[in-house]
Amino acid sequence: MTSPRHSEDWQDLIAGYVLDDLSPAETAQMQGLLSQPEIQAEVEALQELVDLLDYTPPEQTLPAHLRAQVLTAAQTLGQEKTQAQPQSQWKRRWWVLGGILVALLATLAFDNLRLRQALEQNQHLVSLLRQPNIQLYTFAGTDVEPEAAASLIIHSDRAQATLVTHRLPQLPAGEVYRLWAILETASDPLYCGQFNRDTAEWNLPTAACSQVPSQLLITAEDADAPPVPAGTLVLQSS
Amino acid sequence: MPQDPAPDNLDLNVGQATDAVLIEALRQGHVEALGALYDRYAHLVYRVALKVLTQPDEAEEVTQDIFVTLWQRDTYNPSRGTLQAFLSVMARSRAMDRLRSKGTRWRMLQRLQRHPGSPATSPLETASLHERSREVKTALTDLPHPERIVLELAYFEGLSQSQIAQRLDIPLGTVKSRTRQGLQKLRQVLSDHR
Structure with a gap:
């Protein structure tokens, strides 16, 4: 044996x-x-x-200084969407940083105004997110627009909606996208505003739109149709 | 009602937000969301990295790297699992990459310590506990992937055998046999190094 x-x-x-x-x-x-x-x-x-x-070494305490270090690095490096592989080596990071700077300079030279507008828009969104009493929703595209997505901020104190869409095509004249809230307290979808741009902000038509819904939907509708969903469902909240 | 929220108020809201809300806020460029996610998961990331690397300064670098990468190029997909699992996998994977890249240098040092004239005891016997642990973990990077991954999940992420079976979508019996084989192969790899 x-x-x-x-x-x-x-x-x-x-x-x-x-x-x-x-x-x-x-x-x-x-x-x-x-x-x-x-x-x-x-x-x-x-x-x-x-x-x-x-085996785990006994020094298990997370260094207190690391948090500030991470946040400073994040703010310094920004959220550039580079193609570089995430590597820990600083050498590579300098190459990435160099690449980002070159790309940034080229972008500035090419379209400075557009960059500034985007920055202002981002600052506006960041300032919105800093407000109390906001609700943040994300949307995924349905089978009709599988690549589309959107983020919606409902500012309940101001009864305002701010929406940013991604890969949602612009509709022809005479058509709009409409936002609907499905509330547990109502049997029918509640009309909560309309838009036809990739970024939009509007005042909510009724206070009930600030309530936490069970779901939010976005459909494509005729601009002069009554506020009842009849068009194609393109986005739904997750 | 005040026009501008006090910073404390903001921190409180961010601290109470769900991971999904924080990730969305992070994608929108809200650095406070990164801070809240760090407060929630940095201990986990650091613990996994330290377990693999055994060196606190290297675990610290991996932790920083992971959160800065999450900020810069967030690749988290909620449909594939929780953020906690995502960060845990990332921590293990980054730490193992680092171990692998330093493995060659480590082995050279080991060989130098064993040249003729040095004491007859093996480096594994004379090295400190965390150095010996590091050598074993470095040797793990030489194992074939099927055996290596089950050992990594068990010892670095602390998963049970049934959790490993679920994560890898393989039968429990396969996890058991690969763990046994992995351990034997690891011993062989270490013997070959000596």
Whole structure:
């Protein structure tokens, strides 16, 4: 049973023994082997391996200064969408930073006004997010517009909605996208405003639109249609 | 009603927000959301990185790297699992990459310590506990992926065998056999290094 040709079986048994996952039959088999010094030595070696794998150094406290360091690095580096692989080496990061700077300069030279508008828009969104009593919703495209997405901020104090869409096509003249709230307190979808741009802000038509809905929907409708959903469902809140 | 919220008020709202809300706010460029996610998960990320790397300064760098990357290029997809699981996987994977890239240098040092004339004891016997642990974890990077991943999930992310089976979508019996084989292969890799 303990001849060299069975060494693979021993190894498997010993590994199972150290990992504490032997079947009752294997346990019985192992009991018979444990008296042999070579098996004991093998058990000890594998047990040491498991202990070293499982070892965690005692210094487990997260350094207090790291939080500020992370936030400063984030603010300094910004949210550039580069193609670089996320690597920890600073050397690579400098290359990435260099690339970002070159791209940024080119963008500035090419379309400074557009960049400034985007920045103002971002600042406006950030300032909105800093307000109390806001609700933030995200939307995913339906099968009609699978790549479309949107984010909506409802400012309940001001009864205002701010919407940013992504890959949602602009509708032809005479058509608009409409936002509907499905409320538990109402049987029909509640009309909560309309838009036809990738970024829009409007006053909510009724206070009930500030209530937390069970779902929000966005449909494409005729601009002069009554406020009842009849068009195509393009986005729904997740 | 005040026009501008006090900073404390903002922190309170962000601190109570769900992960989904914070991720969305982060995508919109709200750095406070990153701070809240850091407060929630930095301990987990640091613990996993430290477990793999055994060096606090390296675990610190990995932790910073992960949160800055989350901010810069957020690739988290909620449909694939929780943010906690995503960050845990990222921490393990980044730490293992680092271990792998430093493995060659580590082994060279090990060989230098064993040149003729040095004491007969093996480096594994003389090294400190965390150095020995690091050598074992570095050797793990030489294992074939099927065996390596089950050991990594068990020892670095603390998953049970049934959780590993679920994560990898393989039968529990396969997890058991790969764990055993992984341990044996790890021992072989370490023997080859000596």
